[in-house]
Amino acid sequence: MAQRIIAFRLLLSIFLVIFASEAHSSSLPDRLITQLSSVEEFKGDFDAIKKSGKLRIIIPANIGGGRYLPRKGSPVSQQHEVAEAFARFHQLMPELIIVDNFSDMIPALETGKGDIVVGNLTVTDSRRKKIAFSVPLDQVHEKVLVSKNDETIKVVSDLNHKRVMVSPSSTFWESLNWLKNKKYKDINLIPRPSGMLDEEELDLLALGEIDATIRDSNIVEMYSGYRDDFKVAINFSGQRDIAWGVRKEAPALLNALNQYLQLEHLSEVNKEVFKGDFDVIKERKVLRVLLRNNASSYFLYKGELLGFEYEMVRAFAKFHGLRLEVMVPPTHKELLTWLVEGKADLAIGFLEPTKKREAMGITFSDAYNHEFQHVVVHKDDNLKSIRETGDRKISVRKSSAYWETLNKLSLIGMEFNLQAAPEDMETEELIKSVGAKKLDVTLADAHILDIELAKSVPVKSVFTIGEKREQAVAIRNQNLQLVTAINEFIKKNKNSEYYNILYRKYFTSRKSIKRLAKGRIENIDLNKLSPWDKVTRKYADKYGFDWRLITAQMYQESRFNPKAKSFAGAKGLMQLMPRTAKSVGVTNIEHPDSNIKGGIKYMDWLRDRFDKKIPISEKIWFTLAAYNAGHGHVQDAQRLAVQKGWDNKRWFDHTEKAMLLLSKKMYSSKARYGYVDGAEPVQYVRKIRERFEAYVKLKQNEVIQPVSLDLENPVISLNKFHDLDAQTEVNKLAYRH
Known part of the structure; x- marks a missing residue:
């Protein structure tokens, strides 16, 4: 049956x-x-x-x-x-x-x-x-995957003489093995190594090191959401x-x-167009939401999904017992067209209600935020009025409310040079481009500008245009029940302690935005680097790290404040996320000793996830970057480094350059883990190295020296040395496995 x-x-x-x-x-x-x-x-x-x-x-x-x-x-x-x-x-x-x-x-x-x-x-x-x-x-259905330019596999028999990699424990292996024994004896069936990730296997496929692999159709759909370096060649099963x-x-x-x-x-629901109202949404038990991947709406931070609007809409979904399904459209334009087409139930992105948008068949909720539109220029620009822009070009997206604002000013006789920015370019990217003097002028909401100013982007607001603008949730105009439910939620939460804390977390707390204050390396006690040297030495030695490197990292994470708490919920000296702490067996995240142990244990776990071919002296920098931004973002950077012709087994001047590119939409949209402010992990690693080198120079009577000559499982400990610099020490780092 x-x-x-x-x-x-x-x-x-x-x-x-x-x-x-x-x-x-x-x-x-x-x-x-x-x-x-x-x-x-x-x-x-x-x-x-x-x-x-x-x-x-x-x-x-x-x-x-x-x-x-x-x-x-x-x-x-x-x-x-x-x-x-x-x-x-x-x-x-x-x-x-x-x-x-x-x-x-x-x-x-x-x-x-x-x-x-x-x-x-x-x-x-x-x-x-x-x-x-x-x-x-x-x-x-099982699908045979090949690299995007491969046209050699059209039918199953074409797998003969091809290198096909699958896991020996998979159903794919059983099927291919039967095929090899019964029909096509020259299929080169390659067992996928234990521990190899799907991403790594797809990388081999894209690089031409294998000819094909097989995946279930629902998994293929997931990967095709962000990768375009492979394609489906044929169906392999019923x-x-x-x-x-x-x-x-x-x-x-x-x-x-x-x-x-x-x-x-x-x-x-995820494969169909659906325009039902809230009663049907509750029956389906899924709320489909359109969000853009940027620093104010929706992003990945140390393995946690975050963003002001993401947290707001997640709370709404949770309140109503709905699973939240987030979709990221490729550009801002699709944020509203997909909604109208029924691909999602609502769109949220600090959207201003406008007549043009309402004419699309969209209605808006009550406002959950009000913002001024700021005219943003480089900090050295002396622009005083929009009438004085002269040859300066004002760059905004055509689909944005900024474009409508400027068009209205143009209609009443104001003259200026308006330039359409790419639809996949975030406002934060436009601000960065102004700071880099690649663009002259842009417009930005106050909350977006605040984020970039907190990151020390060299820009400023010279004036605002008009009054504060309403920002609301976009909903199809026939879904009045959903409008009512969202309005009730906004009324209950707007201006509440919950809302204010959330807003502060993302937009007004400089500490939250710029997680760490800059600190100069000075006045270091030569006999004591931190109050926790003893426990740091203990666990650094156990897991094979230089304790001074961990101490430099600790300073960068918390400035030695055991009560430090980040905007994302990371806590303590090593700024452990609660979920990470659980995964490494730390139950008392508030206790300094447990926090240090958990941070070092997590570093050890991250280090083991990197390719063994990465030199020991380089792997530590990759590990630090992963601790800051997440292993996935570093993995994306390594993949991009290969595409750019850089060495993805070297961090400085190679993979770090790729990491910086992941803050650009043209690269992050093709990355598995999406957007990341690449400047943060790059600066994080560099500052730790700088402090570590300072510690080494100030304490030149200590070195990491192997006490075991077993090259398969070297063990390290602390001993005395003379005249060795920091990089020499890094080269001596040996790792427990």
Whole structure:
């Protein structure tokens, strides 16, 4: 009997009170995150699971590794969100069990190291012999992927004599192996190395080092949302079911899962045009939102999705028990055209209600913000009035409210040189271009200008145009129920403590925007670099780092303030994010010793994620950059470095240059992890190196020196030395594994 396909859509618990204040950041976690190696075996059925108080959800470390900036939803993320919702529905704490290798998920389930497997798992006869499966969550086709310019594979037989890489534990391997044995014996079947990320395999494909690989269609769709260096050559299989795995000895759990999925009768929405009002949205349990990837709306910071408008709309979705699905249109123009076409339910981007926009079939909510439009020039420019612009060109996007403002001024007789900026260029990029003297003049809302001024971009506002402008949420004009719900939310939260804290966090707190104050290296006590030298030495030695480098990093993170708290919620001396702290086993993030241990342990984890071919003396700089910006952004920079002809195994003057480019839309739109203010990690690494070198020069009686000659597993310790500079010491760094 054909089973109804259930699309994975999250039902979140409804929160009656929204807390966003940093003062509430110590509240109970809504999930636990545990590495597989730390999990105890337990094989109970659903009654025993309910008594334990938690549901252990086995998930892959992530397809591609690390969290990424969603443009088209990740099937794995969507699935584990639904699994978390199931747990909460039964008053259980979701515990995500992180498994590094896909092939280890089913064995982990069988041995009792988890209760369900959630990982885009294809249902096969061989797997059914080992575990039970839920009702299907999706149906996919397997696709053969090739590099974007490859035209040599048109039918399955073309795989003969081709280098095809897939994981030996995958269904793809089974199919290819059968094909190789029965039909096309010259298929060069290459086992994907254990631990290799999807991104790395796609890189090999793009570089021509392999000819093909195979992926499920829903995963292909996710990657095609930001990569254009591969394409689908052919379909490799018919329709296959995707489901969750459960131990055969847990029939009650399986029954509860199936009931939950079927009774929720969730409908698939991400592939269709839909223009229903709020009552139907609540039935679908998904709110589709259009946002731009920029510093004020939506961005990725140390693995956390952040942004003023993202947090606002996430709170709205959470309040109504909806899963938030964010879509990032390629340009500002599509922000509204996609909404009108029914690809999303609302658009938010500090949008000003205008007659031109309303004529598109759009209505606007009540204003959630009011801003002046500032005329922005280089800090050395002496412009006094818009009438005096002379030969200066004013650059703004045609789709922006700024363009309409300037057009109105033109209609009443004001003369100036108006130039259309690219639609994919953010206002913050235009401001930076003015600061770099690449553009003469632009317009910007106050909050966007404040961010760039806090980053010391050399610009200034010379005057404002008109009164403060309303900024509101854009909604299709027939969706009056949704308008009412959003207006109620705005009325409740605007000018509240929640709103004010959120606004301060992103726009008015210089500390939040420019995370660290600049500090000169001076007056250092030669016998004591920080109050925590002893514990820093202890854990730096344990994990194979120079303690002075960690101390320099600590200063850069917190200026040795154990109570430091960042705008994003990072805490303590090493500015650990709560989720990161959990992942490395740190429970008391407020305690200096635990914070230092967690920061160094996280550095060790990051370091191990980089290619072993990167020289030891270089890997430390990549690790620091990843600590600051996230491993994913550094990975994007390495990939871009190769495309630019730079050495992606060297940081300074090579990969750091690529990192800087990721703040430009033409590059970030093709990056898996999206936009990043590349100047921050670049400066972060350079400042730490500068301070580290100063520490070395000031304390030239200490050096890292190997005490083991086992080159496969060298161990380091501190000893005395004379006349060795900082780079020599970095070259001596040896790593524990």
